[in-house]
Amino acid sequence: MKRILKWIVRLVLVLLVAAFLFVFVAYWRSTNECGKTTAPANPMKAIVRCDYGLANLKLEDVEKPVPQDDQILVKIRAVSVNPYDWHFVEGTPYVMRAMGVGLRKPKDIQLGVDFAGTVEAVGKNVSQFKPGDEVFGGRDGAFAEYVCRRAVGAVAPKPAGLTFEQAASLNIAGITALQGVRDKGKVQPGQKVLINGASGGVGTFAVQIAKSFGAEVTGVCSTRNLEMVRSLGADHVIDYTKEDFTKGDQYYDVILDNVGNHSLSEYRRLLTPNGIYVLIGGGGANEQGFLGGLAKALDAAVYSKFVKQKMGMMMADPSTKDLTLLADMVQSGKIKPVIDRTYKSLSEVPDALRYLEEGHARGKVVIMVE
Ligand SMILES: NC(=O)c1ccc[n+]([C@@H]2O[C@H](COP(=O)([O-])OP(=O)(O)OC[C@H]3O[C@@H](n4cnc5c(N)ncnc54)[C@H](OP(=O)(O)O)[C@@H]3O)[C@@H](O)[C@H]2O)c1
Known part of the structure; x- marks a missing residue:
């Protein structure tokens, strides 16, 4: 009996050490593309970060995306910030990091979701939009001059009656x-x-x-x-x-x-x-x-x-249908986006996020992207 107990204790110890090593290796292997890429051939400005924390956000040149066959390339005119963004900036709650966001460093170096802008190019399978169309919606990495996203899902035509500022405030x-x-x-x-x-x-x-x-x-x-x-x-x-x-x-x-x-x-x-x-x-x-x-x-x-x-x-589920309905509600005067602050350039995204993190925004905080 004593011998069996001894073996069980040994087994538990081995499992604990293995689990510790697994987490340790996963932690140190968790990295991102910072410092590994060459200078972009076709650059655009974007907010990037190599580590967690607001102080690590920088406006830098990254490769301008190229739309795939089912994607549109949008020149961004305005973005808005959400608590969703600061969750990714800070990497909190910490369980997010273990769930694939990046244990030690953020996997994805770009940030942002809500945008409004103008379609600059479309993939060959896209029939919903054409260059010059004004659109709004959501896409990871939206704190940038351009974003590529699929032509279906969380993107909708921006009615002429909405400003880019208003449209960027709607998605999340x-x-x-x-x-x-x-x-x-x-x-x-x-x-x-x-x-x-x-x-x-x-x-x-x-x-x-x-x-x-x-x-x-x-x-x-x-x-x-x-x-x-x-x-x-x-x-x-x-x-x-x-x-x-x-x-x-x-x-x-x-x-x-x-x-x-x-x-x-x-x-x-x-x-x-x-x-x-x-x-x-x-x-x-x-x-x-x-x-x-x-x-x-x-x-x-x-x-x-x-x-x-x-x-x-509840977890919000962005869709073209609901974005269109919201835009219609704004056009018809049923709702009006309340915009607390509008920052004037992409370089001010960290300031906008700092303000939002204080927790007392009155309505939405928008950043214009020129
Ligand atoms: N489940 C989802 O799919 C989903 C989607 C979007 C957002 N969210 C979450 O929903 C929450 C709200 O998002 P948001 O975009 O509205 O955030 P927000 O714009 O940052 O909201 C800040 C507002 O909260 C108010 N507030 C702070 N403490 C309060 C209190 N004790 N009682 C009443 N109001 C208080 C502030 O008012 P005062 O200045 O008057 O204090 C401020 O106007 C966040 O936690 C966000 O992560 C969840």
Whole structure:
């Protein structure tokens, strides 16, 4: 018996050492193309980073992309920043790094997603767009002068009535708000909807979209944003610096949560018997730790099994159809992108991200790319 125990202990030790070596080797092998490439033959400017951290972002020359047969090449005119970007800049929550983003160094050296611009060239199989068309949407590596992306998916024609600045603000925040209200929250006319974090990128769209669906909207924001959120159509506003909305006696059919700063049982207490809680995100750039918002998402997945209400996290799913719908809503005046700041050149992307990381943007932060 003693001998068997001894062998089990040895086996566990060997497995532990092997696991340690595996992680150690994976960590040191995690690298990127920084310093390995020759000077670009056909250069364009792009924001690149060799290591994690805001201080490591630089505007540099990289190879201008060439569209494949099913791709379009877009000359970018404006981009916007999202918390999604700072997750990649910082490499947090850390679980992201283990999930393929790069353990020691970021695998992908370019950043950015949301863009608006003009099609410069198209691949031979592309029939949806032609050179000169104005488009907007999302593509990794958008903090650059040019981006190539497939002609289908998260890209749509930009109506002439929208500026590049407005169109660049729509992709992540607008789609998230639309799908949160329509698909996850299933908001119906006359329903009471609470939006926690009503003054940020997602919140400012969500307030307007929920109103356009005929809901009675309550927006939660800080004192300086009360008037702005009211002006977007919110029927009620709650100042989170003065009042804890979870202690109130109002019930809601739908709660859209961009902040994630209360417990699931506190949110559930506010829901009507068939109410829906949609976790969109939360946690500042310095609060992500190992799991970040995923911890609450996992909690909600388990918790919702034991309660009548629906409670869970949503993940936005960009599509041409929803981008087109959002653009139509802007054109028809149903929604208006709230643009907090507009930076004037690509070199200011780090400043824009620094501002966003502070966590108090009022609507969207856009950067023009000349
Ligand atoms: N699940 C998805 O698919 C998805 C998609 C997009 C975004 N997200 C996540 O959703 C969250 C919001 O994104 P965003 O683009 O709206 O971010 P954002 O623009 O940076 O939002 C900042 C806003 O949050 C407000 N805020 C901060 N603390 C608050 C509090 N305690 N109570 C109420 N409001 C508070 C700030 O208002 P004050 O200045 O008044 O404090 C500010 O207006 C992020 O965590 C993001 O990662 C998830």
